[in-house]
Amino acid sequence: MKLVYEFRLPDTGEGVAEGEVVKWLVKEGTEVKENQPLVEIMTDKVNVEIPSPKSGTILKLMAREGDVVKVGQVLIVIGEKDEIAPTSRETVAPEESNRPPTGKMSPTPSAPGPSQPHEILATPSTRKLARDLGVDLTSVRPSGPGGRITDDDVKSIAKGTRATTVSTVMPAPTDLEERVHLRGMRRKIAERMAKSRSTVAQVTHVEEIDMTEIVELRGKTKAGTEKRGIKLTYMPFIIKALIPALKQFPYLNSTLDDEKEEIVLKKYYNLGIATDTEQGLLVPVIRNADHKSITQLAEEISRLSEKARAGQLTLDEVQGGTFTITNVGSVGGLFATPIVNWPEVAILGIYKITKKPIVIENQIAIRDITNLSITFDHRVLDGVMAAKFMNSIKQRLEDPKMLLIE
Secondary structure (H helix, E strand, C coil): CCCCEEEECCCCCCCCCEEEEEEECCCCCCEECCCCEEEEEECCCCEEEEECCCCEEEEEECCCCCCEEECCCEEEEEECCCCCCCCCCCCCCCCHHHCCCCCCCCCCCCCCCCCCHHHCEECHHHHHHHHHHCCCHHHCCCCCHHHEECHHHHHHHHCCCCCCCCCCCCCCCCCCCCCCCCCHHHHHHHHHHHHHHHHCCEEEEEEEEECHHHHHHHHHHHHHHHHCCCCCCCHHHHHHHHHHHHHHCHHHCEEEECCCCEEEECCCCCEEEEEEECCEEECCEECCHHHCCHHHHHHHHHHHHHHHHCCCCCHHHCCCCCEEEEECCCCCCCCCCCCCCCCECEEEEECCCEEEEEEECCEEEEEEEEEEEEEEECCCCCHHHHHHHHHHHHHHHHCCHHHHHC
């Protein structure tokens, strides 16, 4: 057998260890050119198309659509027409040119098991849980995606039981039920939400905000910005009130390194804006938000939202966030308890503005009122700091002159 070319899943960026094969763009037996897109991969950040590293014939696809492939794992085999593709268990010596230029790729991992402790797949928090409970990870049978050990697997061993697969008698299919595969973006969202809830000690604080003056200010400037092609929402005003509060209370603009047990205070302000799309919730990031004006923020929000809904976000546009905002105001609702975008430590929720009667200097007045919520990691922050943080935002939103001065 001639030497063939194993192409391994490359390291696509910050913190990405694996990806789901969403769609193959080529078939076995077809010829491809160098840089021709081969496959669409869903990472926990964004969808990316992986191009071919060389021209040749596709000898074998080493994963199926829906499979989770780890960085460094063989993704596809390329060669000449008369070459023979290996089976999934065969080992092929990689060509010199197949080595990653950055040196970030790892050898193809085999299935994890008790005899291979160096190949155990578990998050830092799961490893810490195992240490705390005195569980040897080599004795744990993984049940998570891609052979990953979960917190529940560790807890089952600690309790003297083994997590097993329960066989369930499935009812005969009927027109009254429909089963949808948990794949792609929805699976990634499910994994990240479950990870956040199982890791972060989440608490939500809600504050009522009088937005009357902000509503008036937006009304005065909206027509002018629209003539310039800029959609002016309330979000830029809230961001302008948020940034000074983050600077005043830096622990809100941080991440928690569970493995090193360190709080990482960020001295830059990259704000993630949770965006609803047909594929699910995406979080594009406004970089250096503290250096942008209200109109610049409005332009950036519109640009990123459009790219998110069109499925055109790049990896650089969804990573590096330090704090996240989620806005359901246009849909409705009094308030909610958003889930922290781990490893960040807090997320701000924005809700609809409604006219309400309130008491001002012993007089009843009709004002534009909204609620803002802050869900935070109680391991890093206490309730008093969260309340003071929200008071800082409230002060600036209720007196917009502060926003213009700052």
